[in-house]
Structures are given as structure tokens and as C-alpha cells.
Amino acid sequence: MISRTTRILLDLEDVPKHFVNVLPHLEEPLAPPLDPSTGEPIGPEALTAIFPVECVKQEVAQEPRIPIPDEVREAYMQFGRPTPLQRAVRLEAALKTPARIYYKREDLSPTGSHKLNTALVQTFYARNEGVKRYATETGAGQWGSAVALACSYFGLQAMIYMVRISYEQKAARAVLMRAYGAEIVPSPSDRTEFGRKLNKEHPGHPGSLGIAISEALEDAVNTPDTKYTLGSVLNHVLLHQTVIGQETMAQLAQVEETPDAVIGCIGGGSNFAGIAYPFLADKKFKDIELLGVEPIACPSMTRGEFRYDFGDTAGMTPKIKMYTLGKDFTPPKIHAGGLRYHGVAPSISALIASGRVRPIAYDQVSVLESALFFAKHEGIIPAPETAHAVKAAIDLARNAKETSEEKVIVFNLSGHGHFDMAAYQALMAGQLESDVPIDLPTPSVAA
Numbered sequence: 001m002i003s004r005t006t007r008i009l010l011d012l013e014d015v016p017k018h019f020v021n022v023l024p025h026l027e028e029p030l031a032p033p034l035d036p037s038t039g040e041p042i043g044p045e046a047l048t049a050i051f052p053v054e055c056v057k058q059e060v061a062q063e064p065r066i067p068i069p070d071e072v073r074e075a076y077m078q079f080g081r082p083t084p085l086q087r088a089v090r091l092e093a094a095l096k097t098p099a100r101i102y103y104k105r106e107d108l109s110p111t112g113s114h115k116l117n118t119a120l121v122q123t124f125y126a127r128n129e130g131v132k133r134y135a136t137e138t139g140a141g142q143w144g145s146a147v148a149l150a151c152s153y154f155g156l157q158a159m160i161y162m163v164r165i166s167y168e169q170k171a172a173r174a175v176l177m178r179a180y181g182a183e184i185v186p187s188p189s190d191r192t193e194f195g196r197k198l199n200k201e202h203p204g205h206p207g208s209l210g211i212a213i214s215e216a217l218e219d220a221v222n223t224p225d226t227k228y229t230l231g232s233v234l235n236h237v238l239l240h241q242t243v244i245g246q247e248t249m250a251q252l253a254q255v256e257e258t259p260d261a262v263i264g265c266i267g268g269g270s271n272f273a274g275i276a277y278p279f280l281a282d283k284k285f286k287d288i289e290l291l292g293v294e295p296i297a298c299p300s301m302t303r304g305e306f307r308y309d310f311g312d313t314a315g316m317t318p319k320i321k322m323y324t325l326g327k328d329f330t331p332p333k334i335h336a337g338g339l340r341y342h343g344v345a346p347s348i349s350a351l352i353a354s355g356r357v358r359p360i361a362y363d364q365v366s367v368l369e370s371a372l373f374f375a376k377h378e379g380i381i382p383a384p385e386t387a388h389a390v391k392a393a394i395d396l397a398r399n400a401k402e403t404s405e406e407k408v409i410v411f412n413l414s415g416h417g418h419f420d421m422a423a424y425q426a427l428m429a430g431q432l433e434s435d436v437p438i439d440l441p442t443p444s445v446a447a
């Protein structure tokens with residue numbers, strides 16, 4: 001039966017007033033970023049050449065809470081926050097599980113995912129600091145769409161380097177970005193020295209997030225009034241997503257539920273952090289399981305090494321300590337373009353190393369099959385990235401059935417898959433290939 005406990009809503013004024021900072025809650029301070037030429041730790045000042053000063057301050061802030069500017073809260077309200085938390089009643093019935101499954105509706109943003117939550121904050125700060133143009137990369141196009149809309153909202157020009165394979169698989173995404181006024185090119189492009197070099201050496205290169213980041217950075221460094229914006233990995237980006245977890249916590253409290261497991265898919269880690277960090281920062285929830293899900297085709301958390309590496313492929317960024325497959329790793333052309341990144345956020349990496357976050361990897365066929373099952377019963381077609389979290393939730397619910405446990409499972413429905421029909425079409429036509437586990441030199445399995 002559909003009731004108030006099926007679709008749990010908050011009022012407009014319940015949009016959170018602050019972000020939750022995970023840094024003071026980590027067991028140890030994060031290893032500092034290093035200057036690649038000297039090997040010495042770099043201070044935050046070095047980052048202000050490419051990022052707005054306010055974002056750099058947040059990158060190293062130790063305050064447990066950071067206020068959200070009123071203008072950003074207004075933008076959140078305009079674009080659909082607070083988002084509903086939904087109980088998957090029909091999915092539970094289909095699975096015949098005693099578990100109760102809840103999902104957070106980040107797919108309801110006008111650009112289709114959680115990415116707008118940070119794009120709006122970063123663009124607000126950039127505008128206040130006189131920046132006229134933002135350069136960025138995008139994988140599946142969700143981040144690019146969010147930057148394009150945020151730039152149009154706050155009056156900046158957006159320049160977007162979209163990973164070539166995604167540009168081809170998801171052509172309509174580029175139309176959406178252009179509709180918001182953004183300029184967009186497939187990456188590797190002929191706009192940058194690094195792109196031209198790759199195109200010459202490897203014609204038709206499918207691209208990767210690491211390459212597109214290098215191109216956007218090169219653009220930002222060489223173009224007047226331009227800064228760079230990143231949609232994941234860094235502390236300030238993950239911080240901005242914590243509106244998701246705070247709302248989820250308030251919504252679960254409304255129906256007197258405490259989660260046993262909180263799940264998110266992980267590319268660089270922002271939607272996972274967004275839902276998980278507010279729970280992690282609250283001692284009341286110290287026993288809940290935090291589960292991060294990645295593709296076996298790009299297994300940075302489950303098969304990467306925990307070490308210093310570059311954030312991009314050209315080696316332009318400072319080195320950061322994270323689980324990584326190495327900056328030169330070009331992932332197979334899976335449909336979950338947003339999960340094709342060689343590393344994972346330093347804060348999530350530290351939490352994996354300490355055993356607080358459990359990483360898990362799945363193959364794309366089983367992931368999209370779970371997503372279709374979910375769509376059939378709940379009516380929402382998830383983004384292929386999100387589908388990883390859907391599969392983990394379904395697997396936990398099936399286990400709960402076997403052990404007759406009344407578990408409460410919460411996952412972040414980070415985005416919809418309306419631009420990803422080619423993936424589902426391939427699955428339904430039996431043409432989607434299982435990922436072949438990749439060959440890595442020194443697999444080191446995380447805790």
C-alpha cells in the first residue's frame with residue numbers, strides 16, 4: 001500500500017543550511033598532496049591558480065560544518081531540493097525480502113543526477129571571484145550538463161571536454177549541454193596540445209576521464225579569466241554532496257528507521273560520500289555498513305594500489321594519495337562512463353584502508369540486469385553508474401531473505417538513465433558483453 005512512508009518528503013526550508021565536513025572525523029589526517037617535481041607537500045595556495053579561493057579553503061577546512069550560502073540554497077530549491085526518499089515497496093515485494101529498501105531520488109535534478117549539487121556551489125564562488133569562464137571534463141555527460149546549467153544560472157561560459165566514447169554513445173547529452181549555452185568538444189580534442197599529441201599517436205582514441213581532465217586543465221591555465229572545475233574526487237566536491245545524506249537522515253527519522261547499510265556507486269566518490277559522510281560523522285551510526293560499488297572493468301578500489309598518483313593522465317595535477325590503477329590506465333569502453341576513472345577520492349581511500357568503507361566490484365551485464373529489474377518494479381531507469389548501487393542493494397536484500405533479517409538498506413539513486421538507452425538496448429538485444437577481468441600487474445586487494 002502506498003502511504004506517507006513510501007515517498008518521504010521534506011519542506012523547502014528543510015534544504016540543509018550547512019555541509020558536513022568528514023575531515024575532522026577521519027582517524028588520521030589525510031596525506032598531503034605533493035608537488036610532482038620536488039616531492040614536497042604543496043600548500044593550498046598553489047591550487048588557487050586553477051580553483052576559486054573559497055573552494056581551496058574548503059579543501060583543507062577542519063570545521064565540522066560549513067555554512068551553505070543563501071543564494072546556493074535558493075538555487076537548490078529552484079532545482080528540486082530537498083529530493084524525495086522513496087521506499088522500494090514493489091521491489092521488496094518482487095524480491096520477497098524482509099529487508100526494507102530506501103533510495104534517494106537524485107535523478108530528479110533537471111540535469112539528471114547529483115552533480116548539480118556541487119556545480120552550483122563551485123560556480124557561485126567562481127562568479128563572486130570574477131571568473132568569467134569554467135573549463136571542465138565530463139565522462140557520461142552528467143557532470144558536463146550540471147556545469148553547463150550552473151554556468152548559465154550564474155552567468156559564466158562553460159567549456160566542456162567530453163570523453164570521446166561517451167560523446168559517441170550519448171550524443172543527446174551534448175545537445176542538452178549546448179541548450180544550456182555550453183561549448184563542448186569530444187576528448188582527446190584538437191583544442192589542446194595534449195589532445196593533439198594523443199590524436200596523432202592514437203587516432204580514434206576513445207578517451208578517458210584522466211585525459212579529459214588534462215585537457216580542461218591545460219585550457220584553464222592558458223585562457224584568461226578561466227578556472228577549472230572538477231565534479232568528484234576532491235574534498236570540497238565531496239563536501240558539497242553531503243546535502244544528500246543530511247536530507248536522507250531527516251527523512252529516515254520521519255519514518256523511525258535506522259539504516260543497516262548505506263550504498264553508493266563510486267567513480268571518483270562524490271555521490272557515495274554525499275549519502276554516506278553525514279552518517280559517518282554521527283556516532284549514533286557507527287555500526288552501519290558503508291558499501292561503495294565499482295565496475296570490475298575499472299577496479300580502482302578493489303584491485304588498485306594505495307599510493308601517490310596524479311589525478312590526470314598528462315601528469316599536470318599535484319600527486320594525491322589514493323587507490324589507483326595508475327594514471328595511464330585506459331578503462332574498457334563500459335557504458336558506465338562516469339565510473340571510468342583510474343583513482344578514487346583520497347578521503348574514501350583512507351576509509352577503505354582503515355576498513356570503514358567496504359568496496360565491491362560488479363560486471364556490467366549483471367549490473368544492468370539488476371537495473372532493468374528495478375525499472376520494471378519501481379518505474380525508474382537508473383544511469384548505468386547508479387545501476388551498480390542498485391545491484392548491491394538487491395544483493396543485500398536477497399541475502400536478507402536467506403537469513404530472514406529485517407535489514408534497512410539505503411542507496412543513492414545518483415542519476416537517471418534517460419540518455420543511456422543504448423546500454424539497455426544492447427542488454428535487451430543480448431549484445432552487451434560481460435567485462436573481462438582486466439590484467440593488472442600487481443593486484444593488491446583492499447580491506
Ligand SMILES: Cc1ncc(COP(=O)(O)O)c(C=O)c1O
Binds near residue numbers: 272
Ligand atoms: C549518475 C552518476 N552516478 C555516479 C557517478 C560517479 O561519480 P561519483 O563517484 O563522483 O559520484 C557519475 C559520474 O559521472 C554519474 O553520472
